[in-house]
Amino acid sequence: MSTILKGLRVTEVSAFIAAPLGGMTLAQLGAEVIRIDPIGGNIDYRRMPLSPTGASLYWTSLNKGKRSVTLALNTPEGQEIARALITGPGEEAGILLTNLPASGWMSHAALSRHRADLIMLRLTGNHDGSGAVDYTVNCASGFPTATGRDEAPVNHVLPAWDVAAGLYLTTGLLAAERQRRRDGQGREVTLALSDVMLATVGNLGYIADVQVNRNVRPPLGNDLYGALGRDFATSDGRRLMIVAISNRQWRAIGKATGLTERLAMIGPMMGVDLDTEVGRFDARGAIFALLEMWVGRHTLAEAGALLSAAGVLWGPYQDFGQLVAEDPRCSTKNPIFGMIDQSGVGRVLAAGSPLGFTDGDRLPPVPAPAMGQDTDAVLAEVLGMSSAQIGRLHDSGTIAGPG
């Protein structure tokens, strides 16, 4: 089994997407991830979409494979137990992952008094600590105004900044834990969601393009920038994307469509070298005119078969329903997927880690916990509490189990 992070224990006090995704990513690689929530669940516990019985498909999908502990976090007693779990013993423990305001008992200063080598990962909105979420970061990024075909900005639906932030957190956590085993030092690792956006805008060349060329990338609809690619309608009312980023892929398009000679006429006609990405990008209008005609004469199945046979880089457009119904990659034929029985939801397809390791099979996907299902077990295992102690904490309302 690919339990590559087996032994690592991470405590998570979180909500929404980025930090929970970070914790789940580690759990799917074999780490023990203990999510601590207030009794009844945190603010994200009932987010849409919901199952017919009211379970959040959002929450269950983002918290698979974790252990769930629920505490009265608004009381000193509940905070004390959370603190003990976070700073609990073990060379591979003492790691907190959070996106909640880390003040008072949950500040790095307060917690590290109880465990000097604590590693604390802290996600904030902005680097000055002010609030921001994916939606308020995305609007400022420049991407919405460069998306679509019109002047009106188009928001992304994929919370891409949250997803990237979750994976920066796992990277930072493993880097800090690696270094702790060398120098014995704990660390506070901070990440701002808007910094993830800003670094990425820069990493992709947009900042330099503005500064060096005074160029603000305009919206290009579904055209690729700087290469050849666009969507085309098929004869059966579907759409597909065709792309060429190498000369081999460009020649494959001619081969698949039988248009090699006609496509070659575009070079001299437009005065460009079609064996360069810049040339194909500049002449894309003419190229698209030919491809539009060709794709429009074929069904998705026909066009796809011809394109695949010739080695063209292409893909079908699918809505979420078609993805689940038609795409064999989105099924148990793909080793990342398995069927799970999710409490409150039923039997559903779920993914494990997309990372595969040669030393064995992947960890199969496992369901999210019921809220508080591991409270008693974790308090016994990590803090060595007796049943009597645990019983008294239940009686005082300091801890809760499921239901």
Added chain:
Amino acid sequence: MSTILKGLRVTEVSAFIAAPLGGMTLAQLGAEVIRIDPIGGNIDYRRMPLSPTGASLYWTSLNKGKRSVTLALNTPEGQEIARALITGPGEEAGILLTNLPASGWMSHAALSRHRADLIMLRLTGNHDGSGAVDYTVNCASGFPTATGRDEAPVNHVLPAWDVAAGLYLTTGLLAAERQRRRDGQGREVTLALSDVMLATVGNLGYIADVQVNRNVRPPLGNDLYGALGRDFATSDGRRLMIVAISNRQWRAIGKATGLTERLAMIGPMMGVDLDTEVGRFDARGAIFALLEMWVGRHTLAEAGALLSAAGVLWGPYQDFGQLVAEDPRCSTKNPIFGMIDQSGVGRVLAAGSPLGFTDGDRLPPVPAPAMGQDTDAVLAEVLGMSSAQIGRLHDSGTIAGPG
């Protein structure tokens, strides 16, 4: 200095976004990342956008802080040197990151004959090894048909799957290196770009929503799904995004706009509980009507000041030019940024790692290398070659330096 990964040596044989971003992420945390390219550069070396002198702003932005070695990779001699660098000595070395076809001399089997504990990270398009890129993965994801307001699919401009894949690679690399120090074993770690997409679609609840509710999320324009949020036009022709995902944020909107009492009328009018996310989502049309009126009477600066003062979660829309010109977060006032002198480009703002560590300042951003600038130094340092040996390899065209 936050050189948390100092000592780690990673060899990268890559092109485009995901694998180079993975390598750069490690370099920005202090790792030594040696990018090996064919003489003259790989297929991504001249990608748009270009500087006035023809340097790729795309390439320089995605390869900051690496060392560059150029070899005649199409010859046995060049391959032999690449193999020696990849499998070179050092407890923290012997790690390859690639998205190129890993066959022949670059297969895990061939390389691990020279270093049994080699860690090899390999990014492919699909899990069966077939090709796919961000654009052909995205069209299949379901997101383009759920983006925008119309039936026509809208491609994302941010290559979000590439960005996420790059960060899964860094996570997988650090996980495998952690385990190698425990069990001494090398590993091949595989990741398919389409699996990153599929796992994410599942992690966000879309697959379960289809399977459990037979619900295919329709496009909602710029409205948030399942919460309150949308874009609004200001009196000076700008736009801003207002969001509330908590009751505190919802009350802040009333406070900022002075509309608390009018907003409260919407609950009974629409028959919903406005103190729930579902209630606010269901009544969003009426809420937006009031907010649209209010925002439209203010400039961006006026509205922003009032919203910020009351603690509303909001953000301005900015194009890439406005982001660079107007947003103080995108400047050297933000500790992730610095000015660099990039060869062929000039003096530009660049980001280092968005991750910050308490044990010192962040590594300042550093430029991308000139192609081949480190060939001689790396061959001397890693392989212990003499100047005479290096000279002979230059003479035979097996290696090359810059220019």
